[in-house]
């Protein structure tokens with residue numbers, strides 16, 4: 657497997673039952689880079705210096721240069737930080753008609769709870785963290801209030817280079833940059849996003865496992881109306897082949913990214929990301945771009961377009977029946993024994 661400089665010890669990396677090919681690692685000036693991005697295939701870009709101005713963003717620097725605002729951290733008893741969209745709970749109520757109102761409210765398990773913290777407290781807790789303690793993950797969108805030092809560095813990112821990429825590949829606007837500071841061993845379980853992503857690694861190493869949108873059927877995402885929308889129901893690190901038999905057909909790609917590497921995670925591509933040894937914590941910053949305009953549709957349509965269609969069908973059916981919980985039964989009736 658290809659990795660960045662001072663590679664983490666490969667024997668430490670978890671083994672999986674499914675095959676994992678290497679994501680290409682190319683210098684950002686290599687013309688193949690834009691061919692891969694154009695065809696929405698992942699690639700690790702080296703030498704871009706995209707966030708070179710953030711190469712000093714270790715815990716000490718962030719502690720001194722992120723001001724005294726509140727930052728969002730997630731706390732988890734285990735090592736998984738599965739995104740839970742609280743807004744979906746309100747949407748379920750708004751879609752569900754009167755006939756479901758008197759149903760007992762389903763209790764959703766929140767794998768990680770979010771809470772505000774000062775960067776100084778967070779840094780102290782990371783330094784003092786030891787195996788067995790609850791795990792922390794700072795996940796905070798950067799803004800002009802992120803602290804003077806950090807903002808100054810942010811301004812000095814290679815905006816010329818990344819904006820040229822955005823334009824060349826017809827991406828939509830930059831929605832935001834999420835700063836991620838997590839402990840070694842933290843896992844963001846398999847999910848996809850509806851945005852293009854340039855994922856810049858700043859401190860420490862992360863093992864990134866990706867699957868193409870075409871493997872939707874092997875990864876059993878939660879329903880669109882569920883707070884775990886876009887997240888896979890499967891746990892790659894604890895596979896349940898009885899419940900999810902198609903996991904046996906998984907075939908992924910992977911890369912270990914280190915400081916200075918930028919991983920292109922194409923829109924709708926599944927990704928499972930783990931902070932790995934030897935460093936105690938990792939710092940990453942992503943660049944999320946809205947999808948560009950669809951333009952001329954080519955047939956047969958692509959995997960990611962099928963995912964977008966399936967999402968729209970689920971939303972439309974839930975809305976039409978005023979009850980998200982009835983969508984599965986209707987779809988089964990519609991296809992079983994007929995197609």
Ligand SMILES: O=C(O)C(=O)[C@H]1CC[C@@H](C(=O)O)C1
Pocket residue numbers: 836843844849853855862921929930940942
């Ligand atoms: O950038 C993305 O798309 C993400 O999923 C981020 C959310 C948690 C991050 C991680 O590195 O664990 C990755």
Ligand SMILES: [Zn+2]
Pocket residue numbers: 847848849927
């Ligand atoms: Zn993601």
